[in-house]
Amino acid sequence: MNTFVLATHNQHKIEEFNAILGELVPGINVIGYDGPEPIEDGVSFAENALIKARAAAAHTGLPSLSDDSGICVDVLGGMPGIFSARWAGNAKDNAANVQLLLDQMSDVRDSDRGAHFTCHIAVVIPETQEEFVVVGNWPGTIAREVHGVNGFGYDPVFIPEGFEVTAAILDPAEKNKLSHRSRALQALADRLSS
Helix, strand or coil, X not given: CCEEEECCCCHHHHHHHHHHHHHHCCCCEEECCCCCCXXXXXXXXXXXXXXXXXXXXXXXXXXXXXXXXXXXXXXXXXXXXHHHHHCCCCCXXXXXXXXXXXXXXXXXXXXXXXXXXXXXXXXXXXXCCEEEEEEEEEEEEECCCCCCCCCCCCHHHXXXXXXXXXXXXXXXXXXXXXXXXXXXXXXXXXXXXX
């Protein structure tokens, strides 16, 4: 069980999973998924991750991984949450999502700008019919304006705990060691090793 299908068409995510998980679990290989995308109609990160991993496992017959991740802002009651990618109404429009979040928080005091990135990784193993979900959280705050060009999504407005710059300013290798996805992948590596 060294090869896992990652239920995504996003090459960047495949590379990130391989870079992080490859260091944690030697010999593991994460490959892309070429099947149909299921409808993500879950009401939580875990449910949506399982929907995608189950679809990839059913389509390929291989052990499958999927993640569902987003940003959760304290003052917004945990939103955008599972709607992070579509916060401004159009999926994949990162700039609009970020701008809407900044607009919604324009009057929020610095002391109330807490947030965290979260990543839920689902694993489905058809051979044993095993399913589980691991979680990684990355705490921080929301900046008042966009800074940096690295990363994607809300990285330009997310200041990780212990830093004074956004995740989009961090070196990608440094971000990979700190991120919510890295933390979830560490939990996954621990689970696979046991």
